[in-house]
Amino acid sequence: MKSAPRDQACIPLIDLDVIADLRKLEDGPGSAYLVDLYGAFAADAHSTLDRMRTLAWGGDAQKIAREAHRLKGSSGSMGATRLSTGCRQIEEGARGGSLEKLPVEIERTARLLESTMEAVRCLLGLLRPTGEGPGESAR
Secondary structure, eight states: OOOSSSSSGGGGGSSHHHHHHHTSOOOOOOHHHHHHHHHHHHHHHHHHHHHHHHHHHTHHHHHHHHHHHHHHHHHTHHHHHHHHHHHHHHHHHHHHGGGGHHHHHHHHHHHHHHHHHHHHHHHHHHHSOTTTOOOOOOO
């Protein structure tokens, strides 16, 4: 498998096709399904990144690789393309034994999570039917 470019600017932050597919699962106008789904995803991603930070300080590359692999998959399923790529880079670094760079990669990926969730909040606001209140946003 080819390694991702270091400059991720060419990789979309969010895969809009995945968002469209997830929208098909909503119960109709006013459904909070996507807001709840992305809120749960964000909470889990934050917890996973916190575990990876702790594991990086402990030097447990194998567990970091597992956590990164799991978050890579869930990020891809949620359409968080660039976040998934960041997790893949962490996973590859951990499997390759380059532990000294992992804390920086983990922090870079944490920033990607924040950018991704900001984009999701914006997108979900744009997708809300006209006349619907602001409601709750994805965390």
